[in-house]
Amino acid sequence: MGPHQPSTTSPEAAIRPGKVLPRVRVQVPAKINLALCVGGLQPDGYHRLGTVFHAVSLFDEVIARPVATPGIVLTARGEGAEALPVDASNLAHRAAQLLLDRFPETEGGIELELRKQIPVAGGMAGGSADAAATLLACSIAWDLDTTPAELHELASELGSDVPFALHGGNALGAGRGTELMPLLSRGNYHWVLALSHAGLSTPAVFARFDERGDQPDTQVPQGLLNALAVGDVRALAGQLRNDLQPAAIDLRPELGEVLEYGLRAGAPGSILSGSGPTCAFLAESEEQAMDVASALSSHPQVRAVRRASGPVPGARQMV
Numbered sequence: 638m639g640p641h642q643p644s645t646t647s648p649e650a651a652i653r654p655g656k657v658l659p660r661v662r663v664q665v666p667a668k669i670n671l672a673l674c675v676g677g678l679q680p681d682g683y684h685r686l687g688t689v690f691h692a693v694s695l696f697d698e699v700i701a702r703p704v705a706t707p708g709i710v711l712t713a714r715g716e717g718a719e720a721l722p723v724d725a726s727n728l729a730h731r732a733a734q735l736l737l738d739r740f741p742e743t744e745g746g747i748e749l750e751l752r753k754q755i756p757v758a759g760g761m762a763g764g765s766a767d768a769a770a771t772l773l774a775c776s777i778a779w780d781l782d783t784t785p786a787e788l789h790e791l792a793s794e795l796g797s798d799v800p801f802a803l804h805g806g807n808a809l810g811a812g813r814g815t816e817l818m819p820l821l822s823r824g825n826y827h828w829v830l831a832l833s834h835a836g837l838s839t840p841a842v843f844a845r846f847d848e849r850g851d852q853p854d855t856q857v858p859q860g861l862l863n864a865l866a867v868g869d870v871r872a873l874a875g876q877l878r879n880d881l882q883p884a885a886i887d888l889r890p891e892l893g894e895v896l897e898y899g900l901r902a903g904a905p906g907s908i909l910s911g912s913g914p915t916c917a918f919l920a921e922s923e924e925q926a927m928d929v930a931s932a933l934s935s936h937p938q939v940r941a942v943r944r945a946s947g948p949v950p951g952a953r954q955m956v
């Protein structure tokens with residue numbers, strides 16, 4: 638569960654005119670689904686999932702400044718920020734609003750600044766990460782007495798991937814993806830991430846999955862859990878599974894080429910991250926990751942390459 642570090646600031650101090658207002662800085666990781674096993678479409682419009690979340694060291698930051706004037710003011714900078722809405726449609730904005738609705742006694746407003754490194758619409762849960770970081774940052778900035786369980790509950794209301802962004806590490810996800818069970822694992826895994834020129838819409842990829850009529854199956858491969866438990870990188874590479882991958886490749890055939898290209902460059906495993914379009918490659922060592930990254934950086938369908946490692950903790954206050 639996401640930690641709730643107590644604030645040293647009372648709401649009175651935060652809104653007193655002339656006082657230097659404290660700011661709260663929270664760092665939050667991106668995720669890869671090591672397994673994304675997709676079940677049938679439910680009446681609520683969501684698919685049942687069996688998934689293994691893995692948090693990687695590609696981070697967004699949310700900086701929250703409590704201000705005397707009520708309201709939420711959001712700005713964004715960094716990776717893909719120019720494409721992000723900063724109004725009430727942004728999930729981070731909705732996260733702050735959800736806290737205001739739940740804690741109506743909150744005084745003053747908040748200025749939120751997103752510093753992005755996680756690709757926008759990249760299948761790495763960047764928007765969910767920002768929402769999770771906002772929940773934590775605003776809870777601290779407004780000195781709300783939220784427990785980790787309350788934050789988890791609020792996160793579930795915001796989106797399927799938001800609770801995991803609070804949680805971090807490795808976790809088994811069920812239901813819509815919001816029911817989490819921590820997974821013990823050994824080892825530190827090296828990843829290469831190939832970013833795409835354009836984002837993919839998650840609902841569009843799930844819709845294509847339904848059209849294809851692929852067999853629904855939420856059972857996470859036991860071999861993958863075993864590989865994680867013992868820290869066997871080659872076994873893990875062979876067990877990576879994403880049921881949305883064929884649907885995403887239907888919509889964007891070049892993703893299949895990129896996934897193949899990284900394997901030929903020496904990566905033992907490749908997988909589309911979530912609903913894509915980011916392609917993730919598992920390497921056996923940092924040196925191998927550097928070689929794979931270098932090869933992928935010259936592929937015309939790859940906009941940029943990042944290296945990351947996992948697992949890493951979830952949303953954390955930075956001091």
Ligand code: C5P
Nearest residue numbers: 682683684686796797798813839840843
């Ligand atoms: O929960 P979140 O807002 O992240 O989901 C975005 C969209 O992805 C949903 O509106 C739905 O179309 C699709 N989705 C799904 N089944 C899930 C999670 C997401 O169909 N378990």
